[in-house]
Amino acid sequence: MARAFEPAPVSDNARFDFIVVILALLTAFAPLSIDMYLPAFSAIASDYATDTHHVELSLTAFFFGLFIGQLLYGTATDKFGRKNPLYIGLAIYVVTSIGCAFAPDIQWLIALRFLQAIGACAGIVIARAVVRDLYTPQASARVFSFLILVMGVAPILAPLFGAYVTEWMGWRALFLIVAGLGVASAVTIHFVLPETRGRRYDVRMRNTGSTYWAVLRDPSFLRYSLTGAIAQSGLFAYITGSPKMFIEVFGLEPMHYSWLFGLNAIGIIGFSQLNGWLLKYHSSRKILNVSLPILAVVSIVMCVMAYFNAGFWGILLPLFAYISTLGMVFPNAMAGALAEQKERAGSASAVTGSLQFLIAGLVSAGVSQAGSFTDYAMAWVIGVAGLLAVIAYRVMRRPE
Structure with missing residues (x-):
């Protein structure tokens, strides 16, 4: 007989202990796999005797891998617990990372990046589900x-x-x-991270499709999840398009581009911590109601700057404002999406993550293609993303 899972107490106290740090590491695999190789685009293109457009496709493939992979883990984490699917995901990540290192041509790199993403997204899905296991909605927003x-x-x-x-x-x-980081994480998780699935639910793998459909039909889930996914798609437009815009168009050196990338990251860090402080005094919904219109305003400013060919500073300033504001929008949208999910927490985490990266993959491909026609493709796409996020949130609001 299978051993029952230990109960996972739900707490309103978001204690930032070692478990939360481990969850953060798991969610960091995807951004590490994305951001670390951005300055190497030119080197990769030179090594494979191709152009940066084809190297960008390896990033697009990674986004689509994150979209598909999360659907594979969602129901599995509800059925088998959190840790076993996580081990499988980390194993895939390690093997495919080694494969990427020895990829003989750009086609192999693109294919292996897709598979690498399927491994990386296990950490995203399971970390979110563990947060839902352990914390109340208000505390989860702080986490x-x-x-x-x-x-x-x-x-x-x-x-x-x-x-x-x-x-x-x-x-x-x-x-x-x-790849080495993946191995070290698996060892740490084995000894430190407990199984947080409170009890076994009657989850059947053959009913995966119907489970996901039930999650998607939840109006509250769909509203918050879609809002967060559309808003964050602007971040992925930035990730895809910024190497070309700032290195090729504005003439930054790769090292200087790396510092600029870090500057924008400081913005999202600062606002996410401001969000954590505000949650002590205001509901996550109220904060979202204020931060989303701010996102729309800076989106409009970015489109205006792109229209008038405003140059480096004209793009950088509204871009910094947009990326920073995501630090308040995304945590509250994620908490709202998962708040009413219980036995479907893993599935709901997978669906919201898949929506996020499906849109990200489409946006990444769109930026890559539009870059052939305009130097400001990234700015236009980010502007549209901010406006659509606000529209989705308002249109899908349930009557009081």
Whole structure:
């Protein structure tokens, strides 16, 4: 007979202990895998005798891998607990990271990046589900703010680290480093992270599709999840388009671009921590009601700056405001999406993550293609994302 899971107490006290740090590390695998190799785009293109457009496709493939992979883990985490699916995901991540390091051509790199993302997204799904297991909605919003703090460190350090590693050791070493990080994480999780699935629910893997459909039909879930996904798609437009805009169009050196990338990450860190402080006094919904219109305003400003070809500072300032405001929008949208989910917490986490990265993949592909026609493709897409996020939130509001 299978051993029953130990109960997981739900707390309103968001204690930032070692378990929360581990959850932050799990959610950081995806941004590390994205941000660390951005300064290496030119080196990769040169090594494979191709252009940066084809290297951007490896990033697009990663986004689509995150979309599909999260759907694979959602129901599995509700059925088998949190840790076993996590081990499988980390194993996939380690093997494919090593494969990326030795990819013989750009086509192999694109394919392996897709598979690497399927491994990386296990940490995203399971970390969110564990937060839902352990904390009340108000406390979970504070925990998500802390996760963004740790995730925000990755965009600050990862591009700088990636630039130095690429210069000294070559870009392939980047993938060997993250493979080693995956091994170290699996060992740490085995000894430190408890199984937080409170009890077994009657979850049947063959009913995965119907479970996901039931989650999607929840109006509250769909409203918050779609709002957060659309808002964050602007971040992925920035990740995809910023190397070309700032390095090729504005002429920054890769090292200077890495510092600029870190500057924007400081913004999202600061606002996420401001969000954590505000949650002591205001509900997450109230904060979202204020931060979303701010996101819309800076989106409009960015579109205006792009229309008038405002140059480096005209784009950088509203971009910084947009990325920073996401530190308040995304944690509260995520907490709202998962608040009413109980036995479907893992499935709901997978669906919201898949929506996020499906939109991110489409946006990434759109920025890559639009870049052939305009130098300001990134700015236009971010502007539209901010406006659509506010529209989705308002239109899908349930009658009081």
